[in-house]
Amino acid sequence: MSSPPAKMEPMPVTVDHLTGLDDEQREAVLAARGPLCVLAGAGTGKTRTITHRIAHLVANGHVAAGQVLAVTFTSRAAGEMRSRLRAMDAQGTGTPVGSVQALTFHAAARRQLQYFWPRVVGDTGWQLLDTKFSVVAQAASRSRLQVSTDDVRDLAGEIEWAKASLISPEGYGAAVAKIQRDIPLDAEKVATVYAAYEKLKANRDGIALLDFDDLLLHTAGAIENDTAVAAEFRDRYRCFVVDEYQDVTPLQQRVLDAWLGNRDDLTVVGDANQTIYSFTGASPRYLLDFSRQFPDATVVRLERDYRSTPQVVSLANRVIAAARGRVAGSKLHLIGQREPGPSPTFHEHPDEVAEATAVARSIKRLVESGTAPAEIAVLYRINAQSEAYEEALTEAGIPFQVRGGEGFFSRQEIRQSLVALQRAAERSGGQERSDSGQDRGAEGSLPEIVRAVLEPLGLTAEPPAGTKARERWEALTALAELVDDEVAARPELEFPALMAELRMRADARHAPVVQGVTLASLHAAKGLEWDAVFLVGVADGTLPISHALAHGPDSEAVEEERRLLYVGITRARIHLELSWALARTPGGRQGRRPSRFLNGIAPQTQAEPSPSKPRRQKGATPRCRVCNAVLATAPSIMLRRCETCSVDVDDELLAQLKDWRLRVAKELKVPAYVVFTDNTLIAIAESLPADDAALVAIPGIGARKLEQFGPDVLDLVRSRQ
Ligand code: ATP
Numbered sequence: 001m002s003s004p005p006a007k008m009e010p011m012p013v014t015v016d017h018l019t020g021l022d023d024e025q026r027e028a029v030l031a032a033r034g035p036l037c038v039l040a041g042a043g044t045g046k047t048r049t050i051t052h053r054i055a056h057l058v059a060n061g062h063v064a065a066g067q068v069l070a071v072t073f074t075s076r077a078a079g080e081m082r083s084r085l086r087a088m089d090a091q092g093t094g095t096p097v098g099s100v101q102a103l104t105f106h107a108a109a110r111r112q113l114q115y116f117w118p119r120v121v122g123d124t125g126w127q128l129l130d131t132k133f134s135v136v137a138q139a140a141s142r143s144r145l146q147v148s149t150d151d152v153r154d155l156a157g158e159i160e161w162a163k164a165s166l167i168s169p170e171g172y173g174a175a176v177a178k179i180q181r182d183i184p185l186d187a188e189k190v191a192t193v194y195a196a197y198e199k200l201k202a203n204r205d206g207i208a209l210l211d212f213d214d215l216l217l218h219t220a221g222a223i224e225n226d227t228a229v230a231a232e233f234r235d236r237y238r239c240f241v242v243d244e245y246q247d248v249t250p251l252q253q254r255v256l257d258a259w260l261g262n263r264d265d266l267t268v269v270g271d272a273n274q275t276i277y278s279f280t281g282a283s284p285r286y287l288l289d290f291s292r293q294f295p296d297a298t299v300v301r302l303e304r305d306y307r308s309t310p311q312v313v314s315l316a317n318r319v320i321a322a323a324r325g326r327v328a329g330s331k332l333h334l335i336g337q338r339e340p341g342p343s344p345t346f347h348e349h350p351d352e353v354a355e356a357t358a359v360a361r362s363i364k365r366l367v368e369s370g371t372a373p374a375e376i377a378v379l380y381r382i383n384a385q386s387e388a389y390e391e392a393l394t395e396a397g398i399p400f401q402v403r404g405g406e407g408f409f410s411r412q413e414i415r416q417s418l419v420a421l422q423r424a425a426e427r428s429g430g431q432e433r434s435d436s437g438q439d440r441g442a443e444g445s446l447p448e449i450v451r452a453v454l455e456p457l458g459l460t461a462e463p464p465a466g467t468k469a470r471e472r473w474e475a476l477t478a479l480a481e482l483v484d485d486e487v488a489a490r491p492e493l494e495f496p497a498l499m500a501e502l503r504m505r506a507d508a509r510h511a512p513v514v515q516g517v518t519l520a521s522l523h524a525a526k527g528l529e530w531d532a533v534f535l536v537g538v539a540d541g542t543l544p545i546s547h548a549l550a551h552g553p554d555s556e557a558v559e560e561e562r563r564l565l566y567v568g569i570t571r572a573r574i575h576l577e578l579s580w581a582l583a584r585t586p587g588g589r590q591g592r593r594p595s596r597f598l599n600g601i602a603p604q605t606q607a608e609p610s611p612s613k614p615r616r617q618k619g620a621t622p623r624c625r626v627c628n629a630v631l632a633t634a635p636s637i638m639l640r641r642c643e644t645c646s647v648d649v650d651d652e653l654l655a656q657l658k659d660w661r662l663r664v665a666k667e668l669k670v671p672a673y674v675v676f677t678d679n680t681l682i683a684i685a686e687s688l689p690a691d692d693a694a695l696v697a698i699p700g701i702g703a704r705k706l707e708q709f710g711p712d713v714l715d716l717v718r719s720r721q
């Protein structure tokens with residue numbers, strides 16, 4: 001069979017770029033030039049594989065280093081790729097690869113636009129708009145809308161989402177209605193501000209203002225509309241690599257398509273189960289549809305996890321096994337490669353203060369036994385959760401840094417609140433002096449006064465709509481509850497003393513820390529790893545977060561929350577503790593329950609029913625599928641035939657099934673028969689089930705095992721056909 005002209009024969013082996021790779025990684029590195037998709041779970045060596053593939057292509061003369069464009073989504077990830085490529089040069093493994101361009105989509109587009117702009121646009125210059133805020137605020141006021149600072153931020157977020165999703169102001173209303181998107185303001189208002197914003201940017205004193213999304217739009221446009229630009233660009237870059245491809249937005253995909261033209265020299269790497277940025281417009285569908293776009297693509301799956309212990313990997317596998325929907329179809333079963341370590345632990349606490357105190361205590365023990373604080377992280381769902389941990393770690397004398405979020409006491413609304421409270425305290429102090437002997441009865445208790453001061457700053461009775469407004473509300477609620485706690489602990493507390501206490505707390509956290517425990521939201525933790533990870537607040541309503549649950553228990557929003565938990569678990573190398581609290585504050589109503597994602601996984605949680613799975617028909621008398629005799633013994637029922645009746649068995653499949661069972665049993669630390677008995681494996685090898693229904697018809701395979709092992713077994717059976 002001759003290969004298609006665009007592809008070349010598999011490449012000769014260069015030992016240097018293949019050392020330190022496992023078989024599948026090697027297959028990916030060696031795949032013929034052309035479309036390659038690496039579907040890889042967390043910690044399986046995606047970045048390692050990509051850099052080795054680039055080095056291999058360059059060293060074998062398939063492409064010059066300067067003709068490779070490797071793109072990813074964050075500067076941190078792009079920097080990581082560059083430093084790994086440079087490290088290869090430092091090892092002297094042949095042709096230098098340090099000149100490979102490894103950039104974010106935006107940085108790549110910016111460079112290209114700078115080069116092509118004069119030719120495409122002419123004399124009008126352009127300027128990059130670092131932040132949309134002021135132009136969006138101006139657009140809102142031109143649209144005669146009364147909006148708060150938070151509204152402007154939320155409007156900017158919506159405009160970003162729309163542009164990343166290739167949705168115009170005119171199409172916005174219909175698009176959000178179709179997907180029932182949570183939006184901060186009326187769709188019509190958002191669309192009006194969006195249109196006004198675009199108009200304002202187009203010409204500001206003879207200069208075009210471009211936001212980050214415009215960089216991509218104009219780059220795609222320049223290549224799409226100008227054949228000379230396209231020809232020059234395509235001559236310059238011949239080989240494209242994309243990391244974390246599940247995070248690509250429709251806009252970035254359009255740029256990638258423009259770059260490629262009708263060529264197909266593209267390597268993509270991704271893990272659909274780590275899609276946690278859908279709200280910004282990212283979609284895993286391009287990763288999942290890669291083979292449809294490029295029917296002759298090579299697809300390689302990496303399943304060996306080099307980051308985490310088998311215990312951590314096993315928990316990650318179990319959590320993601322329950323996933324539903326399109327993304328779940330791409331589930332990867334990770335196989336832990338590290339030495340065994342401690343089992344992940346689950347802890348239930350009466351309230352959040354107790355939870356934070358216990359976490360600080362565990363961290364202290366780890367530090368005392370030699371784990372560096374910088375190798376420890378506390379991960380939570382929303383930034384407002386950091387306060388309890390900042391406090392507990394401060395009290396325990398453990399250094400920490402807040403990543404992503406700014407740290408509770410540096411938040412703008414908290415700083416504003418402290419100023420407002422200070423004024424109120426001074427006023428009430430003056431009043432107390434002039435009306436000595438009078439108690440505060442007329443104004444209410446200290447917590448009530450504090451709530452009254454915080455109300456105009458955004459502490460409404462119900463949480464507001466809009467991400468920024470909600471974050472602000474959550475922070476203010478946390479501050480009010482902090483005051484409740486203080487007053488509960490010291491009922492004699494006066495307003496000035498309360499303020500002194502709050503100031504002291506704020507000051508204590510401002511000391512800059514370098515090598516501390518990381519406090520981060522799950523979103524900010526993506527791509528990072530630590531020896532020890534504490535996943536906190538793993539309760540229903542927090543993870544999954546309540547506004548995801550509002551979309552329904554089986555919604556895509558809830559599935560994204562499940563993936564967040566999966567991302568969190570896979571950050572841990574060795575130690576992993578999950579915890580939740582039954583109440584928010586001490587003495588509060590203990591109305592919470594552990595996250596539904598831990599059902600049947602954490603001790604004392606209920607197994608999740610799987611109503612959507614096919615069930616075996618009960619009640620039918622089991623009969624031999626060869627001679628139709630009624631079956632009575634257990635082994636014969638298992639085999640679905642008399643033990644003496646013979647059928648064809650695919651011996652090689654049976655051997656493969658046994659190997660697979662051994663691996664899984666080792667990983668789950670259970671005896672092999674707990675996975676499947678010999679008779680069940682024989683029944684599989686004989687009946688060659690093609691789908692879930694056929695698999696579940698085999699005795700010994702119920703809904704649970706179907707969910708846990710079904711995809712693996714069906715893959716094995718399919719691979720034999
Ligand atoms: P993430 O999902 O977090 O982006 P990744 O898939 O990109 O992870 P890498 O960062 O490339 O994974 O690899 C994870 C770790 O495993 C790294 O420390 C890497 O050096 C190591 N590693 C990768 N492949 C191998 C291998 N074949 N043998 C030993 N270690 C490996």
Ligand code: MG
Pocket residue numbers: 046047527
């Ligand atoms: Mg990576």
